Amino acid sequence: xxxxxxxxxxxxxxxxxxxxxxxxxxxxxxxxxxxxxxxxxxxxxxxxxxxxxxxxxxxxxxxxxxxxxxxxxxxxxxxxxxxxxxxxxxxxxxxxxxxxxxxxxxxxxxxxxxxxxxxxxxxxxxxxxxxxxxxxxxxxxxxxxxxxxxxxxxxxxxxxxxxxxxxxxxxxxxxxxxxxxxxxxxxxxxxxxxxxxxxxxxxxxxxxxxxxxxxxxxxxxxxxxxxxxxxxxxxxxxxxxxxxxxxxxxxxxxxxxxxxxxxxxxxxxxxxxxxxxxxxxxxxxxxxxxxxxxxxxxxxxxxxxxxxxxxxxxxxxxxxxxxxxxxxxxxxxxxxxxxxxxxxxxxxxxxxxxxxxxxxx
Numbered sequence: 132x133x134x135x136x137x138x139x140x141x142x143x144x145x146x147x148x149x150x151x152x153x154x155x156x157x158x159x160x161x162x163x164x165x166x167x168x169x170x171x172x173x174x175x176x177x178x179x180x181x182x183x184x185x186x187x188x189x190x191x192x193x194x195x196x197x198x199x200x201x202x203x204x205x206x207x208x209x210x211x212x213x214x215x216x217x218x219x220x221x222x223x224x225x226x227x228x229x230x231x232x233x234x235x236x237x238x239x240x241x242x243x244x245x246x247x248x249x250x251x252x253x254x255x256x257x258x259x260x261x262x263x264x265x266x267x268x269x270x271x272x273x274x275x276x277x278x279x280x281x282x283x284x285x286x287x288x289x290x291x292x293x294x295x296x297x298x299x300x301x302x303x304x305x306x307x308x309x310x311x312x313x314x315x316x317x318x319x320x321x322x323x324x325x326x327x328x329x330x331x332x333x334x335x336x337x338x339x340x341x342x343x344x345x346x347x348x349x350x351x352x353x354x355x356x357x358x359x360x361x362x363x364x365x366x367x368x369x370x371x372x373x374x375x376x377x378x379x380x381x382x383x384x385x386x387x388x389x390x391x392x393x394x395x396x397x398x399x400x401x402x403x404x405x406x407x408x409x410x411x412x413x414x415x416x417x418x419x420x421x422x423x424x425x426x427x428x429x430x431x432x433x434x435x436x437x438x439x440x441x442x443x444x445x446x447x448x449x450x451x452x453x454x455x456x457x458x459x460x461x462x463x464x465x466x467x468x469x470x471x472x473x474x475x476x477x478x479x480x481x482x483x484x485x486x487x488x489x490x491x492x
Contacts, residue, residue: 171486174209182479183466186230190475196225196238215256227274227328237303241325247272251303263306273323276333286331289317296358313360318346327428327467329379338385344376353412367417368392383431389454393425401425407454420456422448428467442468
C-alpha cells in the first residue's frame with residue numbers, strides 16, 4: 132500500500148472511530164458536541180435556511196439545498212460555504228440534492244404543479260439550467276436518487292392511484308415519466324415524505340427503494356430494474372395517519388437496509404421508529420431497541436457493515452449492530468445525514484445547521 136493509501140485509510144478509520152466514540156458520551160445539549168473524543172462540529176453557513184437536502188461528495192466537498200431556494204457548496208471541508216443558489220429561486224423549496232463532484236449537482240424543488248422542478252449545474256453553481264418543470268397539477272415530487280453519473284429517478288406522490296416515477300439517462304439534463312404499468316396501486320392516503328431527500332434511495336446499478344407513509348401501513352417499494360417494475364412490502368413502522376410512516380431509507384448494498392420514521396408531530400410519540408431488512412427489502416423486522424423519537428434521516432457509516440447514524444429534530448442515534456439497537460448520542464436538531472466513501476459524515480437541518488462528524492485534535 133502506498134503512503135497516500137495509508138493516509139486515506141487512517142482518516143477513514145478515524146472518522147468511523149469518531150462515530151463509535153459517541154457511544155461513550157453522555158448526550159449533549161442541543162447544538163453541543165459530547166464530551167468524548169468525537170461529535171458533530173457545526174460549520175458556519177451564514178444563513179437561517181432549513182437544509183433537508185444534503186449531498187457530501189468527499190471529506191472536502193459537499194452540497195446542501197434547502198428553503199428559500201438556497202443552495203450552498205463547500206470545497207474546504209465545511210470551513211466556509213459559498214452561496215450558489217439559482218437566480219430567482221427564492222420562492223422554491225429545495226428538498227433534495229444529488230452531487231457528482233465539486234462542479235456538477237442536481238437539485239429538486241417540491242410542491243404542487245409547477246412548484247416541482249429540477250435544476251442542474253455543471254460549473255459549481257455559478258449557473259443553473261432548469262431541466263424539468265412539472266405541469267401536472269396532480270403531481271408533487273418529493274425526492275430523487277442517482278445510480279451513477281447518468282441514470283437517476285425522481286419520485287412523485289401518487290397520480291391516478293400510482294406513484295409517478297421520473298427518469299433521466301443523461302445526468303439530469305432531461306427527464307421522462309416512466310410507464311406506471313409495473314407500479315403497485317397506492318394505498319388510500321399514502322404518499323412519500325419530502326423530509327430528508329431519503330424517501331427514494333438506490334444501491335448499485337439498478338436497485339432502488341421507495342418509502343411511504345400516510346396509509347394504513349407504512350410500506351417500502353423495491354425495484355430491481357431502475358423503476359420499471361416494483362414490489363411492495365409492509366414495514367412495522369406505525370402509519371395510519373398523514374403524519375406517520377417511513378421517512379428515510381439507507382441501503383449499504385442491495386441486501387442490507389434500514390428504515391426510520393415515526394410521527395413528525397412534536398406532541399406525538401413515535402414507537403417502533405426503526406426497522407431492518409437483510410433481504411433487499413422483501414421483509415422488514417422492527418428494531419429491538421428503536422430510536423426513541425421520530426427520525427427523518429439515516430446513513431450507514433463507510434468501511435463498516437454494522438454502524439449507522441439516524442437523525443431527527445430531537446437528536447442523533449447510533450447503531451453498531453445493523454439497526455437492531457440504537458442509542459442517542461447527541462440532542463442537536465438535524466433533518467438528514469449522509470456519509471462518503473472516504474470516511475466523512477455530514478448532517479444538516481433547521482436554522483442553517485450543517486455539521487461534520489470529526490474527532491477532536
